[in-house]
Amino acid sequence: MEFELIDRYFTPLSHGLATDELGIGDDGAIMTPPAGHQLVVVTDTSIAGVHFPHGTSAFDMAWKALAVNLSDLAAMGAHPAFYSLALTLERYDQAWLQDFASGLAALAQQVSHQTLNGFLPLIGGDTTRGLLSITITAHGWVKTGSTLRRNGAKPGDVIFVSGHLGEGGLGLQMALAGQQTESLATAAALAKLNRPEPRVALGLALVDLATSAIDISDGLLADLNHILQASSVGAELNMLSMPITDSVKAWSAADPIKPLVAGDDYELCFTLDPANIQRAMQISAQLGLKLSRIGVVSDSLGIRIDGKCLTQFTETSGNGFSHFASQ
Secondary structure, X not given: OXXXXXXXXXXXXXXXXXXXXXXXXXXXXXXXXXXXXXXXXXXXXXXXXXXXXXOOOXXXXXHHHHHXXXXXXXXXXXXXXXXXXXXXXXXXXHHHHHHHHHHHHHHHHHOHHHOOOOOOOEEEEEEEEOOOEEEEEEEEEEXXXXXXXXXXXXXXXXXXXXXXXXXXXXXXXXXXXXXXXXXXXXXXXXXXXXXXXXXXXXXXXXXXXXXXXXXXOOOHHHHHHHHHHHHOOEEEEOHHHOOOOHHHHHHOOOOOOHHHHXXXXXXXXXXXXXXXXXXXXXXXXXXXXXXXXXXXXXXOOEEEEOOEEHHHOHHHHOOOOOXXXXX
């Protein structure tokens, strides 16, 4: 049954390998690294009821499980190359598996033009029976020494984010409450939750330009803090500069910090030397992607919003998503 499942639903996702490479069908995969490149490896596990609400479609589960890994590759400035899948299923459901495989294929096709060879193949993995769990390990290529990292921010750098903040958090609340889409705004929030768009093209454009970068998965404040800690710096943020839609503002009216800690954004936060601001705006226009300047890196540790220390804001909001936060 296991090998039939693999052959029917996952082997077709393995196309695009070179003749001297090997994907699904042996004890291991064989891949050939491009000359002058380093391998970037990222892994993410999604658990039913934790990372996606019960009732989420198999297509959306697959899309998001792959997307969150590609978002990590984007934050490193890497070209997606290939991925593996470890899937634990409660039962063998042909319709569910077909929908799941379609979700993987759809996103892989969407980002194929950002790979080095025009394909993003599934090269192997494992299938087992148990409570639904999805683990994807994605690999990407970067030119040697050109990886974007968290530890390069310096005082005076400007802080940018892509897209909008808080929409994934709003979408999650809607999904948990069983709310249906009533407008384009609420539809966008649910789409942001279920089918985030990894900013791979932006990450590639930021190589040799950004001084640091990170993908926003646990909320802006939590993830920006990783940059600050790695770089031994602080941040001064401007609340009015935050890219927040009207629907998210209405949702967070009683707690304006909520969009900065809700998580599920999968946007990029990055820092730049002020001399490169114009180049960032050119990239924004070229990609058709909103880039917002939200603050500046300082030499005083910690995060301040409109001059106030972060701890003055987060008693109710928290600092971002944590798997091991007390319940």
